[in-house]
Amino acid sequence: MMTKNKQDNEVYILGSDSGNNKKKDPKRNLRVLCWVLPVIFIVIIMLFINRKEQVPEYYFEPEQSESTQQDISVTTGRVNHSEKSSYTEVAGEIAGNVPLIIYTPHNATMSLMTGMPEESDSTIIFAAMAADIRKDNMEIVGDFVLSGKQLARGIAKKGYVAIIENKITIGAGESTPLLQQAIDDNGSFFRQYPLVNNGELMENKPKNKSVRRALAIRNGTIIMVQSRERESFHAFSQAMIDIGVTDAIYLVGGDAYGWYYNAEHVRHVFGKKLADIPENISYIVWR
Numbered sequence: 698m699m700t701k702n703k704q705d706n707e708v709y710i711l712g713s714d715s716g717n718n719k720k721k722d723p724k725r726n727l728r729v730l731c732w733v734l735p736v737i738f739i740v741i742i743m744l745f746i747n748r749k750e751q752v753p754e755y756y757f758e759p760e761q762s763e764s765t766q767q768d769i770s771v772t773t774g775r776v777n778h779s780e781k782s783s784y785t786e787v788a789g790e791i792a793g794n795v796p797l798i799i800y801t802p803h804n805a806t807m808s809l810m811t812g813m814p815e816e817s818d819s820t821i822i823f824a825a826m827a828a829d830i831r832k833d834n835m836e837i838v839g840d841f842v843l844s845g846k847q848l849a850r851g852i853a854k855k856g857y858v859a860i861i862e863n864k865i866t867i868g869a870g871e872s873t874p875l876l877q878q879a880i881d882d883n884g885s886f887f888r889q890y891p892l893v894n895n896g897e898l899m900e901n902k903p904k905n906k907s908v909r910r911a912l913a914i915r916n917g918t919i920i921m922v923q924s925r926e927r928e929s930f931h932a933f934s935q936a937m938i939d940i941g942v943t944d945a946i947y948l949v950g951g952d953a954y955g956w957y958y959n960a961e962h963v964r965h966v967f968g969k970k971l972a973d974i975p976e977n978i979s980y981i982v983w984r
Contacts, residue, residue, distance in 0.1 A: 781803070781804045782804065782962070783802070783803060783804040783805040783820070783822050783958075783983075783984070784802075784803055784804075784822055784958055784959060784960045784962065785800050785801065785802050785803070785822050785823045785957040785958055785959060785983070786800070786801040786802075786803060786959075786960065787799070787800055787801075787957070787959060787965075788801070789925075790940055792935075792936035792937070792939035792940050793932075793935070793936060793939060795924060795926075795928055795932055795933065795935075795936035796924070796925040796926060797922055797923065797924060797925065797936060797937075797940065798922070798923045798924075798925060799920055799921075799922055799940075800823060800920060800921040800922075800923070800957060801918065801920050801921075802822055802823050802919075802921075802983040805822050805823070805983040805984055806863065806983065806984060807860065807865060807919070807981055807982070807983050808860065808885065808981070808982055808984065809827060809843060809858075809860055809885035809886075809887060809979065809980075809981055810843070810979065810980050810981075810982060811843060811848070811977060811978065811979050811980075812974075812976075812978065812980075813974050813978060813980070814980050814982050816956070819958070819962070819964075820984045821956075821958075821982050821983070821984055822957060822958045822983050822984070823921065823955075823956075823957045823958075823982065823983040824955050824956055824957070824980050824981070824982045824983075825910060825921060825948050825949070825953070825955040825980065825981055826948060826949035826953040826954070826955060826978065826979065826980055827858075827887050827889070827948060827949065827979040827980055827981045828841055828849075828887045828888065828889060828949075828979045829854075829889070829949060830975050830977055830978065835975055835976070835977060836849060836977060837849035837887075837977050837979065838851065838853055838854065838888070839851045839852060839853050839854045839857075839887065839888030839889075840852065840857070840876055840886060840887070840888050841886065841887045841888070841979070842876065842879045842880055842884065842885055842886035842887070843885050844883055844884075844885065845879070845880050845881070845882070845883035845884065846880075847880055848977075849977075851888075852871045852872075852888065853888070854888045854889050854890050854891075855869050855870060855871055855888070855891060856868070856869045856888060856889050856890050856891030856892075856899075856946040856947065857869070857870075857873060857875070857876075857886060857887065857888045857889070857946070858886070858887055858889070858912060858946055858981075859873075859875040859876070859878070859879050859884065859885070859886045860879070860884055860885040860886070861875065861878055861879055861882050861884035861885075862882060862884065865919055867912065867913075867914060867944045867945070867946050868944075869891035869894045869899070869946075887979065889946050889947040889948065890930070890946070890947040891945075891946055891947075892911055892913075892930065892933065892934040892937065892945040892946060892947055893913065893934055893937055893938055893942050893943065893944055893945040894944060895943065895944065896938065896943050896944075898931070898934045898935055898938060899934060900930070900931065901930035901931075901934075901947075904929055904930070904931070905929070906927040906928055906929050907927055907928070907950050907951045908923065908924055908926070908927055908928075908950050908951055908952075909922075909923065909924045909928050909930070909933040909947070909950045910922070910923045910924075910947070910948040910949065910950045910953070911923075911933070911937065911942075911945040911946065911947055911948055912945065912946050912948055912981065913937055913942045913944065913945035913946075914942065914943055914944045914945070915940065915941045915942045915943065916941060920942075921948070922937055922942070922945070923950075923967070924936070924950075948981070951968070952968045952969040953968045954966070954967070954968040954969055954970045954971065955967055955968055955980075
């Protein structure tokens, strides 16, 4: 019986030395904690960073940017076909080593629309894609107001364009009273990446290269700017600053499809037409 009790005790204090009830070394435990805690901390930080950097994938160009608040407004002229014709002036400029195409609409008014513009409509002298679309749910990215109706919400992109009572405002910021004003006054509003803000370059991520397009203000006039070659956001924005652009917001670049009519009223296209056109595709058009 005594032998059995001794064996039971040895099993009960498993890990003891020869049946003696000795305490574990506290210094050893401290050393283990010193190794384990930093590893756990690093793992938690990495998981947080990876989660923070995850962004929605867009139908066109998944990118991010940061910006500050700034509004620049320009009033567009109304069309009078009896006196002047409407057309898009096209000019080439080079800023540093970045070749650009400058589109300047004349005697026309800009508006925002959803869906594909009618290509046979010869009153449209310039058309370019406006807001991005998410790949997962095919919804418009960011705040989007059309004729006073808000069709999408969000500030993933802090740049914006407001079209209210024939006035175009290019701005940047997470909040602006122009969003509610567009709703109240039957106007339009959409968000994109800010490229130039009050003459300062706005950085964007990632640093990939693509054909870039922008809606911009130079010398108080609204223009569209396109890079002839694939450029980074940084190079494109700097090139616009070099030619005198004070404020600019991105338009969908890459192979995004659009067109314009020149002074001879000859239609020219850029980009590639999509085989399947998303329901929520949006355009800015000048008529």
